[in-house]
Amino acid sequence: MEKAEFYSFYKRIPKAELHIHIEAVISKDSIRTLYLKKNGTAFSDAEMEKLFSYSDLNGFIAAFLQVQDLFTEVSDFDLVFEDLKNYLLRNGIVHCEAFFAPSAFIKKGFSYREMTENFAKNIRKIKEETGITVWLLGDVSRTFGLENAENNFKMFTENPFDGFIGIGLGGAESKGPSKDFGPVFEQALSAGYHAVAHAGEDEGPESIWDAIKICHAQRIGHGISAVQDEKLMDFCAENQIPFEVAPTSNVFTKKYVKSLSEHPFRAFFDRGMLVTLNTDDPLFFGAELLDEYWNACTQMNFTDEELKQVILNSFKASFLSESEKSAACSAVEEAWNARK
Template sequence: MTKSEFYNFFRKIPKAELHIHIEAVMSRETIKKLYQKKNGVEFSDSEIKELFSYSDLNGFIAAFLKVQDIFTEVSDFDLIFDDLKNYLVRNGIVHCEAFFAPSAFIKKGFDYGEMTKNFEKNLKKIKDETGITIWLMGDVSRTFGLENAENNYKMFKEHPFAGFIGIGLGGAEAKGPSKEFGPVFEKALADNYHAVAHAGEDVGPESIWDALNICHAERIGHGITSVQDSELVKYISENKIPVEVCPTSNVFTKKYVKKMAEHPVREMFDKGIPVTIATDDPIFFGAELLDEYWNLYSKLHFSKADLKKIVINSFDDSFLDDGEKAKFKNLVEENWK
């Protein structure tokens, strides 16, 4: 298939995306608008270029925090959800399980209860307008330590809202080892919330083992260092633990993957790991979900049949109930024909 044929085809195939951060779907126009609102001056093209110039995971996180800093009030999230809706529509995504990171906003003085009202309103609006379902997971954030993570979880529990399904562990993996966050995961799982963890992105397979054995994470975000440990690959495959792979993100941060053609997702898929493909942070890494599927097809030798399996995985690996999964997988089959 040519690139244009590929995009035209896969845009029409219903997909789920399970690893994306809502602040990272912002358009550059939204960033400029919020910057102007906060500072009273325009955000120049050279400043935007500088904002998106980084060479490792820590540099990216610093840029992510700078973007969060331009928010001045809770209603600014309306713009984020507008951008998220547009992103989902143009990539043919019908179900999304996304992260939001409240820590920086709370430190700025935002009222979390007001944030949840805004989130609930916007999730309903998108559902009503497009039929797309979006569920949110709160990032307990390893960047700010265990005490902050526990405070975040307490806040999540005190302010539940329609569309909130659980917690995720994101942030600087090397600074906040997975093994330190077991207590907050135990509380979330005991309260029947879902729990997932970024692991094996910037640290070796020991981080993934800790996310599974100590945090009891139901899905692993990134997980690319799993291939360094044959026992871990066997464990993940046999226990059908989904791994949310974000290829361009891994190449961008350059810790373990220097170029797309060397990405271990091909090996992971071939060894039976339940792989789902996601973007992580589209605006920061310049790749949307259709781009990631094209990368697999054009640079990593995934066949159309392989990609269909990954699309099916995106629903099987979601937190949808069995009936919803079956409905969406039937839609995939119908549209594939």
């Protein structure tokens, strides 16, 4: 297919996205709105260019925190969820399991309870307006240490809301090894919540092993350094441990891959691993989900049938019920066959 036809067709295929940070779906227009509201002056093109001029993972995290700092009140999240809704519609996403990171906002003095009321309201609004389901995973954040992570989880459990499904471990991987966060994962899983971990994005395969063996993470975010460990890839394939892969993000941070063509997503798929395609931070890395599917086609030699399997994987790896997964996969097949 030509590019325009590809995008048109794949937009019609229902998809799930499982690794995306809600603050990073915000649009540049919303950033300008928040900046003007906070500072009383316009955010210049030069400042916007500088904001997105990072060259590694830590630089990206610094930019991410800078955007978070523009928020002055809880109602600012209305902009985020409106941008999220539009993003999901543009990319044909019918189910999304997204991360939110409360630590920086709590440190700014935001009320977490008010945040959850806003999130629940906006999740309902998206469902009512579009039929799209959005579930949220709270980032316990390795950047601020285990005690902060446990405090975050305690805050989550004391303030549950409709749409909150569990925790994610994100942040600077080098500053917070996966093995340090076993206790908070044990608490979450024991309480019946889901728990996932970024691992192998900026550290070697031992980080992934620790996320699996010590944290018992139900999904691995990124996981690209697994390609260095044959036993790890075989273990993950045999046990169908889902990987939330975001190729453009990995190329952008330049830790293990410098181009899409050398990304291990193809190797993982061929190994029989349960891999899914995701964007991580679409605004920050300049790629939306349809772009990632196009890249897989043109840069990684995926066929249409293989990409259909990746789409099916997105639902299989989700935290939907088995009946919901079955219905979603049937909808994929129906939309796919409508082309024939």
